[in-house]
Amino acid sequence: MGFTGLFLILFLIVHVTINACIFLNDHGQTFNAVAHFMGTNILVHFLELGLFVGLILHIVQGWIIWSSNSKKRPVKYAVWGAKANSHWYSRSMGLLGTLIFIFLVIHLANFWAPNRYHYVVHGEELNLFERMKAVFSHPGVVLIYLGGLVSLSYHLMHGFQSAFRTFGMNSRRYIPIVKGIGVAFAIIVPVLFALMPILLYFKVIS
Amino acid sequence: MHITLKVWRQKNQQDPGHFETYQLDNVNEDMSFLEMFDVLNDKLIREGKDPVAFDHDCREGICGMCSMYINGRPHGPLKGTTTCQLHMRHFKDGDTIVVEPWRAAAFPVIKDLVVDRSAFDRIMQAGGFISVNTGSAPDANTIPVEKDKADAAFAAAACIGCGACVAACKNSSAMLFVSAKIAQLALLPQGQPERKTRVLNMIAQMQKEGFGSCSNIGSCEAECPKEIPITFIAKANSEYLKAMLAADLPE
Known part of the structure; x- marks a missing residue:
């Protein structure tokens, strides 16, 4: 889980950096140029394949662990005081992961799939900036995206530092630093992503 | 009342x-x-x-x-x-x-309220021991132990094996108990001869006993009556990875 999780975190950094180009408010010119490079570069296509493999592995590993762990307490407690000893999001990684997965399916159906289809059929990519403007003109879609990003934020809040613990990081000096970076990452990245549908919906970026 | x-x-x-x-x-x-x-x-x-x-x-x-x-x-x-x-x-x-x-x-x-915790005994039997020579007791302080390591080993040794970590964990994982025992012995010179086999055998036995997998939730640390920190779980993970990647004997 830790290895695939960190791999997906690296992808998030790349994704948020590219998408942040829309904040330049240059009618999407920089964003479309970078998106075009990412969509047509052969090396990126290989990395994309690796990304899908990593994502599927992360989901499968998570499902196996959840499925196995859920059988380890056949008789449940009548009174369960977990909220006194742990964060709800640390105990709800399976649920948060499922919400992120649903969000991802919607997200890929909105952008990745139509773009690939258009490329295969017409030999050129969609204008993804125009596509973003069209998709995020619907308030319902914006709310779904915000819900997905809240789930991502809490998933990262636990997952980031947990991955480092899985790899054996136990230094009293570095664990607080990793925790701090994890919390910052879990807030900054989803907030940057969330600003995109919000600013496009309110036409701050156009 | x-x-x-x-x-x-x-x-x-x-x-x-x-x-x-x-x-x-x-x-x-x-x-x-x-x-x-x-x-x-x-x-x-x-x-x-x-x-x-x-x-x-x-x-x-x-x-x-x-x-x-x-x-x-x-x-x-x-x-x-x-x-x-x-x-x-x-x-x-x-x-x-x-x-x-x-x-x-x-x-x-x-x-009623009595549970069978002999799974912990079997985990200890799988690796929670050290090899010592029989005969007269060695002189105290013959083997130097670094102060920081001695303190950390002592903190791990505070585990009384009550099983509260398992009871508190959403996954019924025994990692806090097992990691405290692994860390305690891995930190001391006396624990070095079996260091790699210990971690592999104890983790294998833990899984065989039907405990869940640790997902670093931290409820064990919060409920442990001896306040064993989960940094020992990360220490055990590190020991496990090292033992897996670098076997002592050529295969």
Whole structure:
């Protein structure tokens, strides 16, 4: 889980950096140029394949662990005081992961799939900036995206530092630093992503 | 104090079990939680009923035998405390207290609040030992131990193997217990001969016993009566990875 999780975190950094180009408010010119490079570069296509493999592995590993762990307490407690000893999001990684997965399916159906289809059929990519403007003109879609990003934020809040613990990081000096970076990452990245549908919906970026 | 107790009663491992409610008057606030159970059992015996079976031994917080899950928390609401060191002054007059056994597939209920924790013994037998020469006792301090390492090993050795970590964990994982034992011996010079085989064997036995996988939730650390930190789990993960990647013997 830790290895695939960190791999997906690296992808998030790349994704948020590219998408942040829309904040330049240059009618999407920089964003479309970078998106075009990412969509047509052969090396990126290989990395994309690796990304899908990593994502599927992360989901499968998570499902196996959840499925196995859920059988380890056949008789449940009548009174369960977990909220006194742990964060709800640390105990709800399976649920948060499922919400992120649903969000991802919607997200890929909105952008990745139509773009690939258009490329295969017409030999050129969609204008993804125009596509973003069209998709995020619907308030319902914006709310779904915000819900997905809240789930991502809490998933990262636990997952980031947990991955480092899985790899054996136990230094009293570095664990607080990793925790701090994890919390910052879990807030900054989803907030940057969330600003995109919000600013496009309110036409701050156009 | 007047206390209403809802206690899990189960005749044996096959019995599905149920809660029974008992009313206790005149509970002294200076009683320990176990002494309150002594009073309850005295009352039940006088009434010709079966007393509640519960584990206890030293009653001074060092043996790890007491194992009650009180109002949703292993060893009750007090931090860093075993059930035997929990006193009734931490409850209010008129409180209803729900008492359950540790619940985990690897800790089957023997009777009422008594669970079988021999899985921990088998994990210890798999690797929680060191090799020493027989004969006269070696002189103390013959082997130098770095102060920081000695302190960390001592902190890990504080684990009393009560099983609260398993009881508190959403996944019923025993990693806090196992990691404390692995770390304690890996930190000391005396633990070096079996360092790699120890971690592999203890983790394998833990999985064989049917404990869940750790997902670093941290409830074990919060509920541990000896306040063992989960940094030991990361230490055990590190030991495990090193042992997996670098076997001592050529294969």
